Amino acid sequence: MLEARNLTKRYDGANAPALDRLNLTVPDGEVFCLLGPNGAGKTTTVNLFLNFIQPTAGQALVCGIDAAVDPSAARARLAYIPEQVMLYGALSGLENLQYFTEISGAEAPRESLLSLLAAAGLPKDAAQRSVRGYSKGMRQKVGVAIALARRAQALVLDEPTSGLDPLAANEFAALIERLRKEGMAVLMVTHDLFLAKQCGTKIGIMAQGRLASVFGADDVDHLGLERAYLDLFASAAA
Ligand SMILES: Nc1ncnc2c1ncn2[C@@H]1O[C@H](COP(=O)(O)OP(=O)(O)OP(=O)(O)O)[C@@H](O)[C@H]1O
Numbered sequence: 001m002l003e004a005r006n007l008t009k010r011y012d013g014a015n016a017p018a019l020d021r022l023n024l025t026v027p028d029g030e031v032f033c034l035l036g037p038n039g040a041g042k043t044t045t046v047n048l049f050l051n052f053i054q055p056t057a058g059q060a061l062v063c064g065i066d067a068a069v070d071p072s073a074a075r076a077r078l079a080y081i082p083e084q085v086m087l088y089g090a091l092s093g094l095e096n097l098q099y100f101t102e103i104s105g106a107e108a109p110r111e112s113l114l115s116l117l118a119a120a121g122l123p124k125d126a127a128q129r130s131v132r133g134y135s136k137g138m139r140q141k142v143g144v145a146i147a148l149a150r151r152a153q154a155l156v157l158d159e160p161t162s163g164l165d166p167l168a169a170n171e172f173a174a175l176i177e178r179l180r181k182e183g184m185a186v187l188m189v190t191h192d193l194f195l196a197k198q199c200g201t202k203i204g205i206m207a208q209g210r211l212a213s214v215f216g217a218d219d220v221d222h223l224g225l226e227r228a229y230l231d232l233f234a235s236a237a238a
Helices: 042-049 071-077 093-103 110-119 136-149 166-181 193-199 222-237
Strands: 002-009 019-026 031-035 057-062 078-081 154-158 185-189 202-207 210-216
Touching (some): 019 042, 019 057, 019 185, 042 154, 057 071, 078 136, 110 136, 136 166, 210 222
8 A cells, every 4th residue: 555644845945845745545456647747746756655755744655654764664565667667788687587586685486587577568588688679668567577576565657658659558557457456556657648547546636746636437538537637737828
């Protein structure tokens, strides 16, 4: 479970908080998609869960553990897939997975790691090829396999499908749905309304560091979500 409790961040010298008493809960087996315009506070939220930055007030809880109070315990339960998954180009997908699994303190035999890469959708013949030749979608799949190998209970994703072609984005959405069904709590930041509707059990729209609207998966269709988003920001743009 991921939970933000009155989570607030004011960067040094800023007039207004980037994040202003955010409250949100992502129970196990749910995908919360966070939408919002540039500067709304989405990445700040992610960075607080990862303890890359410290909150000014409030808490970012990972499975009940305050990320700022016990960062290593929180990180042990949380996997992060950024827009660009950083891997060692000279190593194969399998070797990267072995390396990142080992440094996280987890252990898995080679055959299990190969199975995880396959479960994440990496083509079998790619697993032992150098990552330098991987597409962005293939790197994302290694990122998912790393999360699986670490047995993370929660997953945070920042713009995971930007730059993926529609087929790869669709495959990625299916993968997230599988992780959700297996009980993972997923927080996904995206600008892609279609992906949010496809993956989200809940969809939040952020504005100026606050959640301006939250929808359940069945509350809106794709068009309704787009209309709600545009209505929220049309007056600001006018
Ligand atoms: N390190 C920083 N120092 C000062 N201000 C920052 C810093 N990082 C972000 N901000 C400010 O905090 C606010 C929220 O930024 P944030 O990156 O969280 O937005 P975002 O919703 O992720 O935007 P985007 O969609 O462009 O990634 C913005 O006003 C931004 O300028």
